[in-house]
Amino acid sequence: MPMLLLKHPSAFLPLAMSLAALALIVGYVGMFGITRQADEGAAARIFQLLMLGQVPLVAFFALKWLPRRPGQALFVLALQVGAALAAIGLVLLLER
Numbered sequence: 346m347p348m349l350l351l352k353h354p355s356a357f358l359p360l361a362m363s364l365a366a367l368a369l370i371v372g373y374v375g376m377f378g379i380t381r382q383a384d385e386g387a388a389a390r391i392f393q394l395l396m397l398g399q400v401p402l403v404a405f406f407a408l409k410w411l412p413r414r415p416g417q418a419l420f421v422l423a424l425q426v427g428a429a430l431a432a433i434g435l436v437l438l439l440e441r
Contacts, residue, residue, distance in 0.1 A: 350414065355406040356421045359399040363428035366395040370435050379439055392436070399429060 350356050373388045403425055410418035 350410060350417050350421050351424075353406070353410075355402050355409065356425075359402045359406070359425045360428050362395045362399050362402075363425070363432050366392050366432040367428075367435060369395070370432065370439070374439065392432075396429065396432065399425070 351360075369388055369392055403422070406425075407418065407422060410421070
């Protein structure tokens, strides 16, 4: 049951942070459009903090749960990586 592992903060916080970063991008583009700026704005800094802040949480989750429940942990890790790639992919798509 991978859903049982999602109850742990080290499992759901990285997902929430990725979804918050994704919502930040969508909200920013919805409000201001796609604009080129000379300097990164606050939204870009917050996005970077959200994405980098996940790294220790994902590492902790992997170190704790992969040895105990490998199948379930791999499923949750796939969700975490997929959510992060969705947020990063949207940024890369919008930079074109």
